[in-house]
Amino acid sequence: MSKISGELIDAIKAALEAEFGDTYEIHTMETEQDLKKPCFFIATERTEMKLFFGKKYLWKSLFCIRYFPQTAEKQQECHGIAERLMRCLEYVAAGGDLMRGRGMSCRIESGILLFFVSYDSFVYRRDETAVMEDLETRIGTGGDGIVSQEKEKLSVQKN
Numbered sequence: 034m035s036k037i038s039g040e041l042i043d044a045i046k047a048a049l050e051a052e053f054g055d056t057y058e059i060h061t062m063e064t065e066q067d068l069k070k071p072c073f074f075i076a077t078e079r080t081e082m083k084l085f086f087g088k089k090y091l092w093k094s095l096f097c098i099r100y101f102p103q104t105a106e107k108q109q110e111c112h113g114i115a116e117r118l119m120r121c122l123e124y125v126a127a128g129g130d131l132m133r134g135r136g137m138s139c140r141i142e143s144g145i146l147l148f149f150v151s152y153d154s155f156v157y158r159r160d161e162t163a164v165m166e167d168l169e170t171r172i173g174t175g176g177d178g179i180v181s182q183e184k185e186k187l188s189v190q191k192n
Contacts, residue, residue, distance in 0.1 A: 037128070038077050041094055041152050044127035045075050049098075052121035071103040071110075078149065088158045093151060095136075098122075100146035111146035115139045118148050125152070 042061055049059050058072035081093040098118065102110040122134045134150040141147070 037092055037154065037156070038080060038094055040128040041096070041125070041132070042075055042077070044125035044132070045096060045098065045122065045150075048121045048125050049073055049075075052117055068101060070101050071114075072101050074099040074101075082156075085155065090156050090158065091153060092156050093153045095149060095151045098148040098150070100148065102144065102146070107144040108141060111139075111141050111144075114146055115148060118150075122148075122150050127152070130154070 046059050046061065049057070053059075053073075056071070058069050060072060060074045061076075076097050076099070077094060078097040079093075079095040081091075083091045083093075085091045100111060100114050100118075102114070104110050118139070119137050122137070124131055124133055126132075132152045132154060134152060136151045137149065139146060139148040
């Protein structure tokens with residue numbers, strides 16, 4: 034999992050905890066054994082990275098939040114939860130930034146709510162430079178015999 038996806042999953046989990054409290058379990062790893070309902074599962078559905086300009090990339094992450102209802106009136110419960118998800122996931126704090134959820138949609142399949150939200154961000158690719166060693170150079174000035182010393186860092190660029 035990428036650092037960005039991990040930060041977004043943590044941000045989504047924090048938003049769900051703030052909205053729903055301790056009465057709902059929130060999982061980030063899929064396990065359906067001993068499922069205590071009601072609960073949420075957060076999963077990355079799709080991630081895309083496209084070159085925007087120069088070293089600037091557009092990073093798109095689509096998440097699916099599955100909700101397993103508790104009551105016998107699953108449709109009604111799922112619709113109520115979907116409305117709350119649209120409000121609480123509109124803005125999440127990830128990696129020190131406030132990110133806006135886009136393209137929110139949901140559907141109910143087999144009594145389970147599938148809620149989709151996408152978070153987009155720009156990332157910059159930095160060229161890595163590795164410092165190899167110190168290089169000592171001696172530079173003479175004029176004819177007066179005064180010599181100054183400088184130390185420089187010699188670096189090489191990785192491809």
